[in-house]
Amino acid sequence: MIELRELTKRYGEKTAVDGLTFSVRPGVVTGFLGPNGAGKSTTMRLMIGLDSPTHGDVRIDGEHYDRMREPLHSIGALLEAKGVHGGRTAYNHLLCMAQSNGIPERRVGEVLEMVGLQDVARKRPKGFSLGMGQRLGIAGALLGDPRILMFDEPVNGLDPEGIHWIRTLMQHLAREGRTVFVSSHLMSEMAQTAQHLIVIGQGRLLADTSMNQFIAENSRTYVRLRTPEPERARDVLLEAGHRPVTAEDGSLEVEGARAATLGELAAERRLVLHELSEQRASLEEAFMRLTAGSVEYHAHDLPEGSAGGPGEAASGEPGEAASGEPGAAGAPAPAWGENWRKGQGR
Structure with a gap:
C-alpha cells in the first residue's frame, strides 16, 4: 500500500503538490489522472524519494522509501523510460540494478524474456526505439518481484x-494482490x-473513487429513443412524468x-421504437468536466478557414503544432513554413 498524508511540494513560490492525502490499495489497478501541470510526476517522484516533500509524509507499506535497504523488493517504478546508461547493454543495465538490491542474476534473463527483449539483451539502449525503452523500463520495475508497482505513462511508444x-x-498483477499505480493521459486505455481513480488538478485532490462512480458523478447519463412518432412519444413521456429533450437528430x-421502464411504457402505448439505448459518458468526458477549472495549459482552435504548419499555433505562439482545413472556397492550405517565410519577407 502507498499512503500519502498532507503531501506538499513547493518550488519557490510555485506549489506543485498541495496537501495530497490518499491511499493506493492492493488488489486493484489504480489510475492516476490530471491535466498537464497537475503535479502527477512530482507526486510520483516524491513517493520514491527522488524529491523531498516540503511538508507531509508518504510511506510505502508503512516505511519511508529512503529507509529501505533493498527497495526494489518492495516497489518497482517506471518514471522515465530513457533514464538508463546509454553505454551499458540492456542486460548489464538490469544486472547493475539487480546487484544493488541483492537480486539473483537469473532474474535479469527472466524479466527480459517477460517483456520481449531477450533478443536485444546485449544491445545498448541508446539505439532503442521509444517502445523498446518502455519495455526495458518495465523490466526494471519488475526486477525485484515487488508487491507494489508504479508506472508513469507506460504505454508511450x-x-x-x-x-x-x-x-x-x-491487471494480472493486481489480481495477485499487488498494488498497481499507473498514470496516463490516454483515457480510453485507462478506462479499460x-x-x-485518483484525480488531481493544480496539485490538489479532486477525486478518489471507483471508475464507475467517477463517471456516474461527473457526466450525464440518459436514455435515447428514436421513433417515427416523435411528437406522440413526447406526449406519452410527459404524461408518465418524464421530461424528454429533443436532440438535434430528432x-x-x-x-x-x-431503458427497461421506457421500453415497457412504449409497448403499453403501442409506440414504435427504432432505438432504445442507455447513453453513458466516457471516462474522457467525465474527466474533462471535472478538471475544466484546473487546466493550466490551454490550446486554441484555429480560426475558420485558416491553416498553419508545424510550430505555428492559432495563438501565434511558437512550439505548438496546429492543423487546419482548407478555406471555405476550397483553397488548399499553405505549405508548411509558407506563412513564416512571408513574415520574413522571403
Missing part, C-alpha cells in the same frame, strides 16, 4: 500488441485498465429513467 500486453500484465433524450 508501444504498438497495439505491447499496449494489450502491459494492460493485461497490470483501472478499477479505481431523437428524444430522457434523464433519470431506465
Whole structure:
C-alpha cells in the first residue's frame, strides 16, 4: 500500500503538490489522472524519494522509501523510460540494478524474456526505439518481484500488441494482490485498465473513487429513443412524468429513467421504437468536466478557414503544432513554413 498524508511540494513560490492525502490499495489497478501541470510526476517522484516533500509524509507499506535497504523488493517504478546508461547493454543495465538490491542474476534473463527483449539483451539502449525503452523500463520495475508497482505513462511508444500486453500484465498483477499505480493521459486505455481513480488538478485532490462512480458523478447519463412518432412519444413521456429533450437528430433524450421502464411504457402505448439505448459518458468526458477549472495549459482552435504548419499555433505562439482545413472556397492550405517565410519577407 502507498499512503500519502498532507503531501506538499513547493518550488519557490510555485506549489506543485498541495496537501495530497490518499491511499493506493492492493488488489486493484489504480489510475492516476490530471491535466498537464497537475503535479502527477512530482507526486510520483516524491513517493520514491527522488524529491523531498516540503511538508507531509508518504510511506510505502508503512516505511519511508529512503529507509529501505533493498527497495526494489518492495516497489518497482517506471518514471522515465530513457533514464538508463546509454553505454551499458540492456542486460548489464538490469544486472547493475539487480546487484544493488541483492537480486539473483537469473532474474535479469527472466524479466527480459517477460517483456520481449531477450533478443536485444546485449544491445545498448541508446539505439532503442521509444517502445523498446518502455519495455526495458518495465523490466526494471519488475526486477525485484515487488508487491507494489508504479508506472508513469507506460504505454508511450508501444504498438497495439505491447499496449494489450502491459494492460493485461497490470491487471494480472493486481489480481495477485499487488498494488498497481499507473498514470496516463490516454483515457480510453485507462478506462479499460483501472478499477479505481485518483484525480488531481493544480496539485490538489479532486477525486478518489471507483471508475464507475467517477463517471456516474461527473457526466450525464440518459436514455435515447428514436421513433417515427416523435411528437406522440413526447406526449406519452410527459404524461408518465418524464421530461424528454429533443436532440438535434430528432431523437428524444430522457434523464433519470431506465431503458427497461421506457421500453415497457412504449409497448403499453403501442409506440414504435427504432432505438432504445442507455447513453453513458466516457471516462474522457467525465474527466474533462471535472478538471475544466484546473487546466493550466490551454490550446486554441484555429480560426475558420485558416491553416498553419508545424510550430505555428492559432495563438501565434511558437512550439505548438496546429492543423487546419482548407478555406471555405476550397483553397488548399499553405505549405508548411509558407506563412513564416512571408513574415520574413522571403
